[in-house]
Amino acid sequence: MHKALREFALLDIGRIKFNAPLRDHSRWRIGGSADLLVEPGSILQVQTLRRALRDFGIPHVIIGDGSNLLFDDKGVHGVVIKIGRALSRFSVSDGFIDAEAGVFVPRLIRISGRYGLSGLEHTIGIPGTLGGLILMNGGSMQKGIGSNVEQVKAVNQKGELVEYNQDACRFAYRESALQKADVIIVAARLRCTLRDPHTVKREMLQILRSRRAKFPLKQPNCGSVFISDPAMYDTIGPPGKVIEECCLKGFRIGDAMIPNIHANFIVNLGSATSADVLQIIRTVRTKVNFHTGYWLRCEVRYVTPDCQVVPAHTI
Ligand SMILES: Cc1cc2nc3c(=O)[nH]c(=O)nc-3n(C[C@H](O)[C@H](O)[C@H](O)COP(=O)(O)OP(=O)(O)OC[C@H]3O[C@@H](n4cnc5c(N)ncnc54)[C@H](O)[C@@H]3O)c2cc1C
Numbered sequence: 001m002h003k004a005l006r007e008f009a010l011l012d013i014g015r016i017k018f019n020a021p022l023r024d025h026s027r028w029r030i031g032g033s034a035d036l037l038v039e040p041g042s043i044l045q046v047q048t049l050r051r052a053l054r055d056f057g058i059p060h061v062i063i064g065d066g067s068n069l070l071f072d073d074k075g076v077h078g079v080v081i082k083i084g085r086a087l088s089r090f091s092v093s094d095g096f097i098d099a100e101a102g103v104f105v106p107r108l109i110r111i112s113g114r115y116g117l118s119g120l121e122h123t124i125g126i127p128g129t130l131g132g133l134i135l136m137n138g139g140s141m142q143k144g145i146g147s148n149v150e151q152v153k154a155v156n157q158k159g160e161l162v163e164y165n166q167d168a169c170r171f172a173y174r175e176s177a178l179q180k181a182d183v184i185i186v187a188a189r190l191r192c193t194l195r196d197p198h199t200v201k202r203e204m205l206q207i208l209r210s211r212r213a214k215f216p217l218k219q220p221n222c223g224s225v226f227i228s229d230p231a232m233y234d235t236i237g238p239p240g241k242v243i244e245e246c247c248l249k250g251f252r253i254g255d256a257m258i259p260n261i262h263a264n265f266i267v268n269l270g271s272a273t274s275a276d277v278l279q280i281i282r283t284v285r286t287k288v289n290f291h292t293g294y295w296l297r298c299e300v301r302y303v304t305p306d307c308q309v310v311p312a313h314t315i
Contacts, residue, residue, distance in 0.1 A: 008058060009036060012045060016037065016038050018036055020037035025065075027067045027222050028066075034075055043161065054157060068132065070312055084102040085102055085104070087101060092111065095117065097189070116194055116195050116197035119193055122139045123138065131185040137171045140207075144174070148190045149188060149189075149190060150190065151165055151189040152187075152188045173227070220267065221268065225239075227299045229294055231294075236292055239264045246284075256273075258280065281312055297311060299311075
């Protein structure tokens with residue numbers, strides 16, 4: 001594969017780096033190296049990239065900011081395509097935001113506040129790119145970004161630019177049809193409501209304060225590890241409460257630990273490995289199932305060395 005990678009890297013596909021340390025691209029600061037990391041800077045480069053990957057038969061994986069990803073300590077044998085800062089232009093008009101997928105969500109929120117564009121307040125404080133947020137339908141417990149999506153532009157395996165309207169995305173809690181479509185999201189149009197900028201910013205600050213009070217900001221982490229199961233939520237409560245009641249706050253394997261501030265997080269105390277995190281996930285699931293009968297599912301995605309991206313509990 002190395003010869004194919006070297007030939008592939010000569011194409012006009014964006015910024016490239018061989019043996020790229022993935023810990024620099026994950027909020028958990030965990031992971032080995034990728035054979036090759038590519039950061040396309042235009043939709044055309046994404047299309048070229050996709051066609052070439054197919055022609056060369058090179059395995060690959062798509063990432064945004066890595067705020068929901070656990071890379072393996074063995075790294076990734078193939079190409080990691082990072083849709084990030086190099087593809088992050090955007091414009092605002094008539095209550096709509098047209099943005100490329102690599103735009104950093106906190107930046108988008110700052111701009112929407114400045115223009116009095118309301119509707120995205122629930123995403124304030126969420127790190128990550130717009131592409132990652134749309135794929136995960138991220139947001140608050142009550143609302144996902146999907147409710148603001150007017151249109152998504154993506155590049156399919158053949159390198160074709162395809163468009164999805166909101167219905168075609170089939171957004172549900174932390175889910176979207178895009179997760180199974182094997183596409184690279186490259187841009188989106190978001191619908192907002194025009195309101196007084198001061199009011200929008202004030203509401204954003206309130207949400208941000210309450211998020212900051214709940215989240216362990218100092219140590220590397222990937223946010224909530226487990227998805228809230230609606231049936232469990234109604235009868236017993238959210239994952240954080242249930243895990244806490246299983247006396248797992250402070251539970252530690254290697255340098256991975258469930259912090260005291262929020263039991264649905266796992267933090268890296270310094271040199272945690274992917275194996276440490278996966279072992280904590282297994283222990284939590286087993287204990288929660290023993291005490292409640294529910295099997296928790298992961299929101300966090302695990303990237304296998306052979307380029308599969310799967311919910312971390314399925315390993
Ligand atoms: C401190 C903290 C707090 C958080 N709070 C929240 C919260 O309140 N609500 C919430 O929903 N999430 C939260 N998260 C999780 C995370 O920020 C979101 O899931 C985020 O939207 C993921 O975006 P990303 O760019 O980091 O994607 P990544 O983590 O890089 O990738 C996530 C998934 O999206 C895919 N992907 C990424 N970009 C693209 C693209 N352009 N095209 C196709 N597929 C793509 C990847 O293959 C992967 O499957 C939090 C994380 C942290 C660290």
